[in-house]
Amino acid sequence: MIQARSLTKRYGAKTAVDGVDFTVRPGVVTGFLGPNGAGKSTTMRMIMNLDRPSxxxxxxxxxPYAQHRAPVRQVGALLDAKAVHPGRTARNHLLAIAATHRIPPSRVDEVIELTGLESVARTRVGGFSLGMSQRLGLAVALxxxxxxxxLDEPVNGLDPDGVVWVRLLARQLAAEGRTVFLSSHLMSEMAQTADHVLILGRGRIVADAPMSEIVAGAGSASVQVRTPHIARLVPLLEADGATVSGAEPDLVSVTGLAAPRIAEIAAGAGVVVHELTPVTRSLEEAYMALTRDDVEYRAERIAVEANR
Incomplete structure (x- = not known):
């Protein structure tokens, strides 16, 4: 478990992390999100005693991390995959860390196999790709x-198979009762991996809730309806409490009614429907809404400037 209480970090006049409180619980994967400069990396570094809180x-x-007698046995971290002496082989790097924490060499062989490093275990890490460096960083963490x-951006540089592997690994570790705290800029991947989401904006918590609540907060789900009889169907849907919008002559977006109810209304009026597609909000939409005022470069501003 990770617990922060009024956690603050200042660099001169700049406050990078501003009195945050949160708890990262065991048994779930907690995703850590926020725009660049929001304070995510600083927060992770303070957890690991690499930065001292103000x-x-x-x-x-x-x-506190520094008070653990054998911190590697308590906390496994991947913060910078390239923070390895380039002249060491992957196996020797792991053996050196294991020796300082009285971890048997057999465990080194286990994590090499677990992270798919067998073919490069005796290769100097200076020649590793980013993806292989990430796998080595995960081996160290485990x-x-x-x-x-x-885990800070654990899928950075990995191929699609590697991304899926990290997802399954994170969920397996959480299922074992471990605390899993990870950051990523890949919203689609975070949506499939995390159970709970913590979002920072300008050093402050802007959301701390289960994934389902974060997504639900982005707005109402809708149903995409396609029919050649839009003019007949729309008044019936609105009379039943729906809100209808859309610019295409045969396609509308309906909120306030579920797809089965829309189908019942259409069938009762003898209206042929060619499509009924429920559309749920995404984590990306929720994230954009929550951090709209905290990002350095807003997408809509860039679009406006590009069209000038």
């Missing part, structure tokens, strides 16, 4: 079989 506190499994995992 105020407040953060603990991992009940203690080396101590820790109760808590902190």
């Amino acid at each position: 105020g407040g506190s953060v603990t991992v499994n009940g203690k 080396l101590g079989d820790p109760a808590t995992l902190i």
